[in-house]
Amino acid sequence: MVFWKNMLKKLQENQEVILLLVVSHHGSSPGKQGFKMMVSADDYLYGSIGGGRTEFSLAETAKELLKKEVVLPFFQNQIHRDDETDSSGMICAGEQLVLFYPMDKSHIPTIKTIIKEDRGVLTITDSTFELAINTNQDNDFIFLQTKLNSWEYKEKVNRKSYIYLVGGGHVGLATAKLFETLDFEVTMFDDRKNLNTFEENNFSAHKKIIDYKDIANYIRTGENTYIVILTHGYHADRLIFSKLLPNNYKYIGLLGSKAKISAMFKTMIADGCDKEKLLKADAPIGIAINSKTPAEIAVSIAAKIISIKNV
Numbered sequence: 222m223v224f225w226k227n228m229l230k231k232l233q234e235n236q237e238v239i240l241l242l243v244v245s246h247h248g249s250s251p252g253k254q255g256f257k258m259m260v261s262a263d264d265y266l267y268g269s270i271g272g273g274r275t276e277f278s279l280a281e282t283a284k285e286l287l288k289k290e291v292v293l294p295f296f297q298n299q300i301h302r303d304d305e306t307d308s309s310g311m312i313c314a315g316e317q318l319v320l321f322y323p324m325d326k327s328h329i330p331t332i333k334t335i336i337k338e339d340r341g342v343l344t345i346t347d348s349t350f351e352l353a354i355n356t357n358q359d360n361d362f363i364f365l366q367t368k369l370n371s372w373e374y375k376e377k378v379n380r381k382s383y384i385y386l387v388g389g390g391h392v393g394l395a396t397a398k399l400f401e402t403l404d405f406e407v408t409m410f411d412d413r414k415n416l417n418t419f420e421e422n423n424f425s426a427h428k429k430i431i432d433y434k435d436i437a438n439y440i441r442t443g444e445n446t447y448i449v450i451l452t453h454g455y456h457a458d459r460l461i462f463s464k465l466l467p468n469n470y471k472y473i474g475l476l477g478s479k480a481k482i483s484a485m486f487k488t489m490i491a492d493g494c495d496k497e498k499l500l501k502a503d504a505p506i507g508i509a510i511n512s513k514t515p516a517e518i519a520v521s522i523a524a525k526i527i528s529i530k531n532v
Contacts, residue, residue: 227267229332236261238324239283244364250315254362262287292323345374388451389419395515397424437464447472474506
């Protein structure tokens with residue numbers, strides 16, 4: 222959503238903008254379907270279509286287009302192999318098709334609706350840029366092209382990932398800060414009042430002091446939900462796990478030592494918890510990188526969640 226807010230700002234400043242959008246990709250392309258970048262007439266750039274030489278070259282092309290009086294939408298194929306005529310100069314053996322789409326003040330109403338509603342399906346064609354709020358589609362992206370001048374791109378607007386951080390201490394604060402930059406909607410819970418790290422957390426969209434026995438009532442289920450348990454104690458961890466285990470989430474991870482987690486899981490299994498579900502939890506949490514500080518632990522957690530999210 223930050224992308225569209227930046228786009229809106231530039232258009233409201235009467236800046237002309239070129240939207241660069243990866244409408245399709247194949248193989249190990251650095252730019253994936255749905256990647257976006259904007260280039261405005263005042264040389265402002267935001268977003269990414271994959272980085273590297275490809276992105277720089279296409280951004281320069283967009284800057285040149287903005288000097289022209291009339292710009293029509295067109296595609297540029299980028300083949301990341303040295304042996305191709307349209308080679309990008311990169312050798313990652315992928316391919317991406319990039320749409321150059323001129324934006325102006327006429328697009329402001331639709332962009333405002335995207336920001337306000339945060340749902341629906343955005344349709345872009347040669348002559349259309351519109352949001353259908355009450356429409357859904359199974360795939361995040363659809364690109365159809367029958368001829369060079371006959372095409373349609375559709376994108377689900379709300380593909381948001383939700384991360385719930387249960388525990389507002391130093392690791393929770395560092396983790397919230399990192400995931401906010403990764404475009405997750407961050408929610409933090411704690412059961413302690415007047416906790417300084419909880420109060421200092423300006424990176425979470427939502428913060429709430431709750432009773433952990435009610436934790437399941439505050440967390441949405443589904444494949445876009447990631448839960449990170451970072452509480453201050455064994456008993457809180459066990460209570461939270463017992464409440465969340467029956468529900469469907471994409472990911473649950475627990476911070477703690479192997480000894481603590483092994484002892485807790487043995488007790489929970491003896492009490493009748495679903496062993497299969499319990500052992501699917503990421504515990505101890507994260508990727509083993511010998512992390513020590515809260516920031517390093519946050520990186521470990523983020524790396525693990527990204528590896529699951531982007532499968």
